[in-house]
Structures are given as C-alpha cells and as structure tokens.
Amino acid sequence: MSxxxxxxxxxxxxxxxxxxxxxxxxxxxxSYFRLIRxxxxxxxxxxxxxxxxxxxxxxxxxxPVIAPGDPYDVNNQFEAKPxxxxxxxxxxxxxxxxxxxxxxxxxxxxxGLGAVAIYVTIGTVLGAIAGYYGKWVDAxxxxxxxxxxxxxxxxxxxxxxxxxxxxxxxxxxxxxxxGWPAIARIVRGSVLSIKEMDYVKAGxxxxxxxxxxxxxxxxxxxxGPILVNATFGxxxxxxxxxxxxxxxxxxQPPTASWGNMLTEAQSLTILASQPWLWLPPGLMxxxxxxxxxxxxxxxxxxxxxxxxx
Amino acid sequence: MFQYIVRRILIAIPxxxxxxxxxxxxxxxxxxxxxxxxxxxxxxxxDIQIKKEALGLxxxxxxxxxxxxxxxxxxxxxxxxxxxxxxxxxxxxxxxPTLLLMSVSLVVAYLIAIPIGIISATKQYSWTDxxxxxFSFLGVSIPPFFLGLGVMYVFAxxxxxxxxxxxxxxxxEGGFLDTLxxxxxxxxxxxxxxxxxxxxxxRSSMLEVLxxxxxxxxxxxxxxxxxxxNKHALRNxxxxxxxxxxxxxxxxxxxAVVTEQIFQWPGLGQLTIQSIGSRDYxxxxxxxxxxxxxxxxxxxxxxxxxxVADPRIKYN
Numbered sequence: 001m002s003x004x005x006x007x008x009x010x011x012x013x014x015x016x017x018x019x020x021x022x023x024x025x026x027x028x029x030x031s032y033f034r035l036i037r038x039x040x041x042x043x044x045x046x047x048x049x050x051x052x053x054x055x056x057x058x059x060x061x062x063x064p065v066i067a068p069g070d071p072y073d074v075n076n077q078f079e080a081k082p083x084x085x086x087x088x089x090x091x092x093x094x095x096x097x098x099x100x101x102x103x104x105x106x107x108x109x110x111x112g113l114g115a116v117a118i119y120v121t122i123g124t125v126l127g128a129i130a131g132y133y134g135k136w137v138d139a140x141x142x143x144x145x146x147x148x149x150x151x152x153x154x155x156x157x158x159x160x161x162x163x164x165x166x167x168x169x170x171x172x173x174x175x176x177x178x179g180w181p182a183i184a185r186i187v188r189g190s191v192l193s194i195k196e197m198d199y200v201k202a203g204x205x206x207x208x209x210x211x212x213x214x215x216x217x218x219x220x221x222x223x224g225p226i227l228v229n230a231t232f233g234x235x236x237x238x239x240x241x242x243x244x245x246x247x248x249x250x251x252q253p254p255t256a257s258w259g260n261m262l263t264e265a266q267s268l269t270i271l272a273s274q275p276w277l278w279l280p281p282g283l284m285x286x287x288x289x290x291x292x293x294x295x296x297x298x299x300x301x302x303x304x305x306x307x308x309x
Numbered sequence: 310m311f312q313y314i315v316r317r318i319l320i321a322i323p324x325x326x327x328x329x330x331x332x333x334x335x336x337x338x339x340x341x342x343x344x345x346x347x348x349x350x351x352x353x354x355x356d357i358q359i360k361k362e363a364l365g366l367x368x369x370x371x372x373x374x375x376x377x378x379x380x381x382x383x384x385x386x387x388x389x390x391x392x393x394x395x396x397x398x399x400x401x402x403x404x405x406p407t408l409l410l411m412s413v414s415l416v417v418a419y420l421i422a423i424p425i426g427i428i429s430a431t432k433q434y435s436w437t438d439x440x441x442x443x444f445s446f447l448g449v450s451i452p453p454f455f456l457g458l459g460v461m462y463v464f465a466x467x468x469x470x471x472x473x474x475x476x477x478x479x480x481x482e483g484g485f486l487d488t489l490x491x492x493x494x495x496x497x498x499x500x501x502x503x504x505x506x507x508x509x510x511x512r513s514s515m516l517e518v519l520x521x522x523x524x525x526x527x528x529x530x531x532x533x534x535x536x537x538x539n540k541h542a543l544r545n546x547x548x549x550x551x552x553x554x555x556x557x558x559x560x561x562x563x564x565a566v567v568t569e570q571i572f573q574w575p576g577l578g579q580l581t582i583q584s585i586g587s588r589d590y591x592x593x594x595x596x597x598x599x600x601x602x603x604x605x606x607x608x609x610x611x612x613x614x615x616x617v618a619d620p621r622i623k624y625n
Contacts, residue, residue, distance in 0.1 A: 027385070045443070045446075051560070063595060123573060143320070143324055143327060144327065145324050146320075146324040147324050147327035147328055147331060148331075149559075149604075150324065150328050150559075150601045150604045150605045150608075151328070151331070151559075151597065151600070151601045151604070152559040152562035152563050152597075152601070152604060153559060153563050154562075154563030154564075154566055154567070154601045155562065155563060155566060155581060155596065155597055155600055156335075157594050158566065158581065158582075158585060159335060159585070159590075159594075159597060160335065162585045162588070162593075163338055163339050163340065163590075192592065233575070235450065237383070239450075239452050242452050242454075243452060243454060243567055246452075246454045246567070247566075247567065247570060247582060249585060259452075259454075261454065264456075265458050266570075266571065268466070268473060269468060270467040271458060271461065271462055272462070278455075278458060282452070282455035282458065282459070285452050285455060286447075286450060286451050286452065286455065288449040289450040289451075289452070290446060290447065293446050293449060293450050294446065297446070
C-alpha cells in the first residue's frame with residue numbers, strides 16, 4: 001500500500017500523529033516477509049536443508065574450480081579403488097568419480113529448476129484462466145488436467161523421452177510439459193476464492209485490463225502455495241531425471257548425471273565389488289532431494305495461514 | 310449421493326476420451342511405421358504405397374483415430390513390432406506379477422504408515438514425532454533405485470539371505486513361500502516411498518481430528534485414551550485417507566517400473582523397459598493406456614467410496 005496519495009489533515013502535525021508514523025505503517029508492510037523468514041528459521045531441519053542446498057548450488061556453479069580433474073578425462077586406471085590420486089576411485093572407462101560427481105550436480109539442478117520453471121508457468125497461466133473465466137473454459141481446462149493426471153507420470157515421460165531422443169534438454173521439456181496439473185489446480189482454487197473479494201471487484205469496476213487484475217491483483221496472493229509446490233517439484237524432478245538416467249533413458253554418458261553413474265551398478269559384480277561407483281552418486285541424490293524437501297516443509301509451515309505464531 | 314455418483318461417472322467419460330486422444334497422438338508421433346512390419350525389406354515404393362492405402366494410413370488423422378479406438382473397444386491393441394504377437398496377449402501375461410507386487414506393497418505401506426502416523430500425531434512435537442517425520446521424509450526422498458541397490462547389496466550380496474531378483478528360483482516355479490521370499494525386497498522398496506508420504510497424511514489428518522470437541526466428550530465420559538484415539542479419532546481421521554489411495558496408484562505404477570527393472574520382476578514395469586529398448590511402441594502405448602484406465606477408475610472408485618464412507622458430506 002502506498003502512502004503517497006493519502007491525505008493528512010493539516011492542523012495535526014504529522015510527527016505528533018502516532019497512527020500515521022510512516023515507519024510504523026511501512027513496518028507492517030514488511031513484517032509479513034519478516035514473519036515468514038522468522039518462522040522458517042525456527043524449523044531446524046529446513047535451515048539445515050537450505051544450508052545443504054546452497055552448498056550443492058555452489059558446487060554446481062564452481063564445478064571447474066572444485067573438481068580435482070576433468071570429468072571426461074579418460075585415465076589408464078580402470079575401476080581403480082579410492083586412493084589419494086582419485087579420492088573416490090575411477091569408473092569402468094577410467095574417469096575420476098569425484099570429478100564426475102561434482103559436475104553431475106549441474107545436471108540435477110538444471111533439470112530441477114528448468115522443468116519446474118516451465119511447468120509452474122504453464123500451470124499458473126492455465127489455472128488462472130480456468131479460475132478467472134469459469135464456466136466452460138474452466139470445465140475444459142480441468143478435464144485436461146484430469147487427462148494429464150491419469151497417465152502414470154514416469155511411464156509417459158519414459159515413452160516421450162524415448163520418442164524425442166534422450167537428452168538433457170528433452171528431459172527438461174518433457175517433465176515441464178507434463179508436470180503442470182497440480183499447480184493448475186492449486187492456482188485455480190485460489191483464484192476462484194480470491195476473485196470474489198471486494199478489492200478485485202473494485203479493480204474490475206475501475207476498468208483495469210484482465211491481465212492486470214489477474215497478474216497484479218490476484219496471483220500475488222497465491223504465491224505461497226505455488227512456491228511450496230514448486231519447491232517439492234524441484235525435488236521430484238531431480239528424482240525423475242535420476243531415474244530416467246539410471247534406466248538409460250536420460251542424460252547420456254559421457255555427460256555425468258548422478259542417475260547414470262548408478263546404471264552400471266545394475267550388474268551384480270559392480271554392485272558387490274565396487275561400492276565407490278554407486279554409493280556416492282546415490283547419496284548425493286538422497287542429500288539433494290532430502291534437503292529440498294525439508295526446505296519445502298519449512299516453507300509450507302512458515303506460510304501456513306492457519307498458524308498463529 | 311446417487312446423483313453425485315452419476316455425475317462423477319459422466320465427468321470421467323470426456324477424460325477417458327482425452328486419454329485415448331493423447332495416447333493416439335503419441336503413437337502417431339512415434340518413429341517407425343506399421344507398414345515396415347508387414348512388408349519385406351526389398352519391397353518397392355509402389356508396394357509400400359499400396360500397403361499403406363490398404364491399412365488406411367493415408368486416411369485423415371481423425372478417421373485413423375476412430376478406427377484405432379474401435380479396435381481397442383474390441384480388445385484389439387494391435388501387434389507387437391518386435392515379436393509379432395498380439396499386444397493384448399503380451400500384456401495379460403505380465404499383469405499378474407505387477408498386480409501382486411503392487412497390492413502387497415500397498416498393504417504393507419499402510420500397515421507401516423497408519424500406526425506410525427497415529428503415534429506421531431498423538432505425541433506431536435516429541436522426539437518420536439521428529440524421528441518419524443525425518444523417517445517419512447527419508448522414505449519420500451530416497452530414489453527407489455538407490456534404495457533397491459542398497460538392500461540388494463546388504464541382503465543379497467553381503468548377508469546372502471535373500472534372492473537377488475526374479476519371481477521364483479529357477480526350476481522351482483509356483484512355490485508360494487519361494488515367491489514370498491522373492492517379494493520381500495521389491496515390496497520393501499515400493500512400500501517405503503508410499504509409506505513416507507502416507508505417514509504425513511495420517512499425521513495431519515489425525516491432528517485435525519484430535520482437536521475436535523467430541524473427543525473431549527469421549528474423554529470426559531471416562532473412556533480410556535487408547536479407545537479414544539484408536540476408535541473415535543482414527544475412524545474419522547481415515548476418511549480423507551481414502552482419497553490418497555487413488556493418488557498412490559500412479560506413484561505405484563511409476564515406482565514399479567524402476568523396482569521391477571532392478572529386481573528382474575517379470576511384470577509390466579520390466580516389459581516397459583524392454584519395449585523401450587526395442588522401440589516397440591504398440592506395446593508401450595497399450596501399457597500406458599491400460600495404466601491410465603486403471604488410474605482413472607481407481608480415482609472414480611475412491612471418490613465414490615468417499616461419499617459412502619463420510620455421511621457428513623453433502624453433494625448437490
């Protein structure tokens with residue numbers, strides 16, 4: 001809310017008027033975010049999650065600096081045990097496992113953030129249209145979400161990726177194009193209830209264009225649930241990419257992905273005798289997904305409108 | 310309520326049609342041509358055109374769609390691109406093992422999740438609660454293939470007390486105990502993911518019910534705490550859980566793909582991976598289609614069951 005166009009009566013000096021202290025008024029505006037931040041940092045696991053997630057982000061950003069070697073560099077030591085030279089050993093082609101592990105964080109984060117960005121956009125637009133216009137538009141969009149929700153996610157993604165060809169970009173696009181129904185439902189529900197509020201009706205009465213009412217007046221109020229859902233979405237997209245790559249239908253070697261680093265462990269000999277090949281990438285997926293899920297839980301708790309404190 | 314059920318079924322019809330259209334379009338996009346299956350490699354372009362015309366591949370898209378839909382309604386899912394067997398036959402062979410794996414996992418997951426969820430809710434913010442919350446997050450966050458490899462390493466490689474995969478020991482087909490033995494690890498992996506999210510639902514549903522006035526009444530008339538939680542509260546807390554069962558089915562089907570692949574379980578999930586490997590799109594689409602139908606009907610059933618289970622809800 002802006003203070004600039006408020007009229008103050010002249011006979012009362014502004015500084016003596018307790019209720020109109022600008023600092024007080026603005027303080028209230030800011031306090032919602034401060035409140036969320038305060039609540040979030042009370043959730044200990046969420047704080048740990050944020051910390052771990054930030055480390056993974058830094059690892060991805062500075063991979064060339066941190067990694068001890070080149071992730072593609074083929075060494076003459078195949079399947080070497082962990083040693084000082086190769087802290088996590090080498091894989092069956094002789095590449096340094098630790099370097100690959102560090103570079104693979106880029107793939108996971110790219111899929112998580114990229115796919116979620118695509119489907120949050122699609123879901124928000126479709127959900128807002130359905131909720132705002134209602135009637136047959138709503139019915140058509142909601143049936144469409146039902147159709148998309150009926151297909152078992154992993155199976156359709158597998159089939160589509162195998163048709164389009166397995167690559168990082170295709171995985172991001174396919175997950176992004178299929179993941180929107182949950183967001184669309186959430187946004188539609190919020191828009192349905194918010195559009196009946198007086199301030200929205202005031203906007204309509206003032207003749208504001210629809211996109212301004214929807215994007216500036218209504219959507220900022222559904223930001224909480226969208227953000228929470230998107231956070232969990234990043235985690236599940238990372239698992240999806242890892243599963244696809246594990247099954248050989250995802251990111252293709254030589255590019256390293258935590259999922260495809262585990263593929264070889266499907267062979268019993270590698271599973272039994274070379275745990276350094278499959279244990280670290282598996283733990284990295286678990287760590288990344290767990291930390292993001294804790295962040296999502298913290299956000300959900302912090303933004304819960306029913307919460308008193 | 311009857312009206313609601315009828316309306317719910319009517320709504321499912323356009324969704325079902327949407328599923329078939331989406332499915333058809335994917336097959337249409339898929340590389341490889343059905344003609345290639347029927348014709349020998351040294352056929353001339355003219356022969357191919359004649360065959361195409363005869364199979365109706367030159368017809369407009371919507372006519373091809375309706376013909377395909379008609380075939381499916383007759384149970385004709387076409388012929389496998391690789392084995393030339395009828396697709397329906399291939400799928401019915403694999404459906405049993407998958408249903409066994411999925412139903413046992415679902416039951417196990419609920420047997421784990423419901424008691425844990427109750428304890429977690431009745432002891433909210435205790436150490437037990439934090440522990441179970443962490444456990445449930447672990448269940449949701451651990452990738453099924455990593456958990457699968459982990460238990461396989463521990464129980465099949467190091468301890469050597471469980472078989473590494475398959476449904477039966479070779480040469481010992483049909484033994485009940487033998488199959489049960491092979492079920493342990495895949496069921497553990499599949500049920501973990503579901504139990505993880507289920508604990509959260511049971512917990513929050515219980516918390517909501519535990520705050521209600523009628524429970525205070527029940528305690529006031531001197532009922533034991535055990536009866537109050539497990540009879541009065543649990544019954545009402547479980548009602549919203551019914552809808553979650555419908556949501557778990559797609560997760561189970563997806564999870565089955567990975568789990569069956571790791572443990573060489575001869576079900577639809579493994580067939581999916583094999584068909585992707587051989588680019589057998591007719592089989593893939595039939596699997597996808599039947600999976601979508603299963604999801605659609607389980608959602609329909611849970612919705613209907615929900616109205617029966619909760620008399621408080623009025624539908625108009």
